[in-house]
Amino acid sequence: MYVAVKGGETAIAEAHRLLADRRRGPRDLPALSLAQIAGQLSLAVDRVMAEASLYDPILAALAVKQARGDMIEAIFLLRAYRTTLPRLAISQPLETAAMQIERRVSATYKDLPGGQLLGPTFDYTHRLLDPDLAGEEAEPETPARRAVSGEKVMRVSDILDGEGLVEGDGSFGPDHVAGDITREPLDFPMPRDTRLQVLARGDEGFLLALAYSTQRGYGRTHPFVGEIRIGLADVEIELPELGFSVPLGRIRITECQMVNQFKGSAKEPPQFTRGYGLVFGQSERKAMAMSLVDRALRADEFGEDIVAPAQDQEFVLSHADNVQATGFVEHLKLPHYVDFQAELDLVRRMRAEYEAKRAGQAGDEDAITSEAAQ
């Protein structure tokens, strides 16, 4: 029997009213503006854009505000908004080699063309809470400036490639069409291009944990950070009415080139392999984790044994999306009254049978004991 339960409209309306109040917080404090959130909590905004898979700093700031800082809720909001918009265009692939660099470091070469550019990094900070930020904050110093060397900031993969010691960027046959998980359901085994799309919007915590697991021995890949770069890249689209491509503006992205354990075979000379990470916004933890997981997921390409979770496509790619994950986990709190009643009924019946059986057995045992006594 299916029983529909109605009710709760008033309670829900009042709960939302209470939520609006609590979201706003104490009224004697000024409300946050979107510009403040986008400008001062920019890495939170970047994370929301990356995992919602929608680049729009102002809308992402709105999502953070509306979600009271709950990142997954904010990601959910922005992802949901995305579905209301038509797709107008597909961009030309970003030219990450030509981005305006804001940070660029390599762990494999000390001296490399373009240099090590630290940019606005948390690295080398002492991770001590700064009481100066607690009260009325003094204006920070103006950043120093230094003449630009003009040297081309060469990609580390190109440097290694010059010697032929690293595999290529990763290509498919001419007929291959890039997969798109917003249009087609996930299907396994999944080609690398589509996997990268899943990873790029994947949950940072999940990818971080998987990446960490590979370092601890669950699918080890012997990684080195060839290069991390953060910067601004042009987005261009082809305008068919004009027959040429035009720039739409720039987006901030983080790219990680991981250089991994070399492989060689009878056909291929020994060379380094690679993992790739590319993420919206400034997010090198995510880009690094993505590149480690990308490399781990290429196990079958290199004939590696698939023994660890991070190497298992279906496991990694089916569970990386935090909007899906939270939807399924959180749905458990919604009314399951009827399901549970059915289960309760079943358990009661099983229990009754069990008790009856036990009583029967106890009777037999009593009989045996009294026989033995006699």
Added chain:
Amino acid sequence: MNKPQPHAGPVPGPGIAPGEQGRPDLRRRAWMGLFARAERGQLEAFLKREASDVAVHPVRGPETGLVMVRGRIGGGGAPFNLGEATMSRASIRLEDGTIGHGQLLGSDRAHARLAAILDALGQTAAFTARVAALTQEIEARLTADDEGRAEETAATRVDFFTMVRGED
């Protein structure tokens, strides 16, 4: 379910004049990029000052939608779909039939419309010089921003020095 779209740019909307197809018009391409990145207020002020009496007819939009942003595997390999970005676009027609297109990242439809008007005006003899001057202004500001950012980044460049150790 949505029909998969072919991997090309936007579908031409109604009223897009044929025959505009051609080899890349580098000057037009450049100014479209500049109008996209300019402050909306600067475009608004220019049009109010220079072209307040110009009649503009909408052809398409302004509308906001998505652009699927692509990357390349390994930075230079096969394309993959990285994620989407909001974009706005508009196409307009001037009285003389000149068509202008404006397109930019973000949800600012008014900005897209202003960019389209400027794109059209830039193609007319009466406005070419003035629009060129505006693009120079925009470019100067954007270049200054970029240079400032590059110099700030350059100040964080690591200068390695070698410490001599040992007896030799």
